[in-house]
Amino acid sequence: MNYHQYYPVDVVNGPGTRCTLFVSGCIHQCRGCYNKSTWRTDSGILFTQQMEDKIIDDLQDTRIRRQGLSLSGGDPLHPANLSVIHHLVQRVKTVCPDKDIWLWTGYLLAELTPEQRQVVNLINVLIDGKFVQELYDPQLLWRGSSNQVIHKLR
Numbered sequence: 001m002n003y004h005q006y007y008p009v010d011v012v013n014g015p016g017t018r019c020t021l022f023v024s025g026c027i028h029q030c031r032g033c034y035n036k037s038t039w040r041t042d043s044g045i046l047f048t049q050q051m052e053d054k055i056i057d058d059l060q061d062t063r064i065r066r067q068g069l070s071l072s073g074g075d076p077l078h079p080a081n082l083s084v085i086h087h088l089v090q091r092v093k094t095v096c097p098d099k100d101i102w103l104w105t106g107y108l109l110a111e112l113t114p115e116q117r118q119v120v121n122l123i124n125v126l127i128d129g130k131f132v133q134e135l136y137d138p139q140l141l142w143r144g145s146s147n148q149v150i151h152k153l154r
């Protein structure tokens, strides 16, 4: 898996202070996409074991308390990302059980594959659906267009 950006301290993408990772790879091609440069799976930088370790360290940092981890992109549920994302969320749930995980995807919750569901079964909040320019509303919190749904899973 490749990624484009990692913010160790982020107060924009989800509630509270968070660590946020924007991964590469998205098949949805939404008109008006805010992040076209992430579409190709080979764009960005390789996500390494060191990067995973850094995210865990940041989540455990007691100087700046993080509420959780936000995963966006690109699409964290792109088939090419699933094994790395699954490993990451499993590790976060094991070693940082008090942190919440939010994940943004262009897929619909009802249409996820069994492999995508394995990831979603470990996260707290899923924001699903493509970005639809006609339904864009800047007043919306945590989503770009009104068709997208915030699923509070656990």
Ligand code: SF4
Pocket (backbone or CB within 6 Å): 026, 027, 028, 029, 030, 032, 033, 034, 035, 036, 038, 073, 074, 075, 105, 106, 129, 130, 131
């Ligand atoms: S799902 Fe997100 S990253 Fe993918 S094309 Fe749509 S807006 Fe862009």
